[in-house]
Amino acid sequence: MKIIKQLLQNPLSLFGIILLVFFGLVAIFAPWLAPPPNPYEPYRIAQFGYSPTPKPPTGPNPFAEIWKIITRQSDFSKTHPFGTTEGQYDMYYGIVWGTRTAFLAGICITGITALIGIVWGTMAAYFGGWVDMVFMRITDIFQAFPFLIAAMTIAAVLQPKIGRSILTAAIALIVFGWMGYSRLIRGDILSIKERDYVQAARAAGASHLRIVLRHILPNAIYPTLVVASMDIGSYVISFAALSFLGLGAEVGYADWGQMLSFARNWIPRLHQYWWIILYPGLALILFVLAWNLVGDALRDILDPRLRGRITV
Numbered sequence: 395m396k397i398i399k400q401l402l403q404n405p406l407s408l409f410g411i412i413l414l415v416f417f418g419l420v421a422i423f424a425p426w427l428a429p430p431p432n433p434y435e436p437y438r439i440a441q442f443g444y445s446p447t448p449k450p451p452t453g454p455n456p457f458a459e460i461w462k463i464i465t466r467q468s469d470f471s472k473t474h475p476f477g478t479t480e481g482q483y484d485m486y487y488g489i490v491w492g493t494r495t496a497f498l499a500g501i502c503i504t505g506i507t508a509l510i511g512i513v514w515g516t517m518a519a520y521f522g523g524w525v526d527m528v529f530m531r532i533t534d535i536f537q538a539f540p541f542l543i544a545a546m547t548i549a550a551v552l553q554p555k556i557g558r559s560i561l562t563a564a565i566a567l568i569v570f571g572w573m574g575y576s577r578l579i580r581g582d583i584l585s586i587k588e589r590d591y592v593q594a595a596r597a598a599g600a601s602h603l604r605i606v607l608r609h610i611l612p613n614a615i616y617p618t619l620v621v622a623s624m625d626i627g628s629y630v631i632s633f634a635a636l637s638f639l640g641l642g643a644e645v646g647y648a649d650w651g652q653m654l655s656f657a658r659n660w661i662p663r664l665h666q667y668w669w670i671i672l673y674p675g676l677a678l679i680l681f682v683l684a685w686n687l688v689g690d691a692l693r694d695i696l697d698p699r700l701r702g703r704i705t706v
Contacts, residue, residue: 400691400695401688401692406690406691407687407691410691413684414684414685417496417681421493421494421497424490424493424494428487428491437648439484439646439647440484442484443482444481445480445481445482446480447480448477448667448669451669452474456476459473459474460475460486463475463486474486476669476673477670479653480656480660480670483653485669486673488650488653492648492649494648495560495648495650496650496678498560499560500685502564503629504625504629505622507568507625507629508572508575508619510572510575511578512575512579512615514529514533516579516580516611517529518576519581519584520605520606520610529576536570542632544566545563545636546566549566549636550641552565557644558641558643558644559643559644559647560647563641563643567633574621575621578618578621583610583611586613587610592610595609623685623688624685624689624690624692624693625689627681628682630681630685633649634649634678635651637649637650638651650678653670657671
């Protein structure tokens with residue numbers, strides 16, 4: 395409760411929370427905000443033709459059209475409040491259902507990479523010696539590769555075997571995303587494992603697993619969790635980048651990066667086809683901003699020592 399109170403008292407984190415609540419509501423009520431034409435494939439963006447030329451938003455006020463869709467005063471199949479992309483994919487449908495993809499990608503990728511890094515770094519720090527040396531040299535090897543370039547390479551290798559899907563992009567980001575968490579948790583555990591209460595647990599005959607889970611991790615994990623909360627937005631950006639480059643979600647999947655890729659051929663004429671980059675770009679910027687604001691506030695609240703040390 396104290397942490398929540400401090401977050402709400404901070405104007406920037408409060409703005410981030412409001413944005414996250416908004417996106418959360420959009421994700422929850424997606425089936426009502428944008429009813430799927432095919433209930434069995436709700437993430438498949440509604441397509442209304444095959445013309446390569448994007449069509450502008452319906453009517454002078456797209457938000458009025460959205461309200462008509464929500465209140466069932468308008469047929470979704472005849473309304474395009476955010477316009478269409480090339481190939482006539484509906485922008486509004488892609489933005490709404492893409493919110494779910496953004497939450498899924500950000501939270502799941504961050505959670506898995508953090509878990510791998512925590513387990514790896516904990517084992518290295520706790521056992522020390524040759525285990526620490528081997529584990530950290532492997533970490534160094536992975537960390538030597540530029541993150542996004544390495545992820546692109548892995549995604550390109552996996553795509554012929556798995557196919558173009560969000561799973562391909564997620565695996566690529568996870569493979570090269572865990573090293574930072576590993577190093578951070580290792581440093582904290584090295585300073586904690588020699589403390590008196592840990593030595594007392596060893597002397598009492600506690601197992602390695604009990605010592606780690608009961609006495610070490612609860613006192614060392616907070617800085618790693620703070621970094622993870624700040625990395626959610628970064629992983630969403632990286633996931634969108636892979637989709638934009640054709641290495642993530644398949645064509646027609648509700649993903650903001652995928653929708654931005656539809657605008658590549660029209661960038662020289664954005665003054666005329668402004669909607670194809672405005673709406674997905676704005677959604678992506680606000681979503682990432684929200685996580686960064688909340689994560690930055692959590693950093694200052696949970697561990698003030700990390701101020702000026704963490705970069706996103």
